[in-house]
Amino acid sequence: MIDPFVVRLDLEEGILTPLPERVVRRLSDLRGLVYDEELLARELARGDPIIYEVRKLAIPQKQGQLFVNVTFLKAGKIGKEYYFTKGHFHINEKAAEVYLGLRGQGVLLLRRGTDTRVIEMDRGTLIYIPPGWGHRTINVSQETLVFLSVYPADAGHNYERVRSEGMGLRVFATAKGKGYEIVNS
């Protein structure tokens, strides 16, 4: 059981108060997921920076509960590929999710079988991800991308499926270095 509770969400910065548990993902967590694995290995030889972090409200992982998270995805590229979240399918195929963009400019890739979708995400974009769609977020801007996620606490995350099957699409910087292009991959 859990009592009703209230926290503050700074809608400009995405900061929750009090600050909840932090999960950190580093460059090394993108092994097996990036377009250019050799380049990734060379960059890792120089260091293993944080790529994104997720702040998670403390909610029991029980059916009927909802997880509430804020993701902070840094700006940057591995070669021409913009930084992205690992991406996953929910293990519970009945589990949908809502994303709300708070800051920065991103792209949400969705995949179900061979069906793929590309949704631009910025402040105020509210995206409904129906059950069964794999999802990955890409930061295509020069500032940190911040978004809120709400999803069933019993959703579970299958990362292996994205690792083995990919998302079908990738998001690269254009040759001029500004903007982005979507490529099949």
Ligand code: PAN
């Ligand atoms: C989000 C993601 C978060 C980090 O809360 O978990 O943005 O992405 P990865 O989980 O792919 O590393 C969500 O979709 N939860 O279900």
Ligand code: ZN
């Ligand atoms: Zn999810």
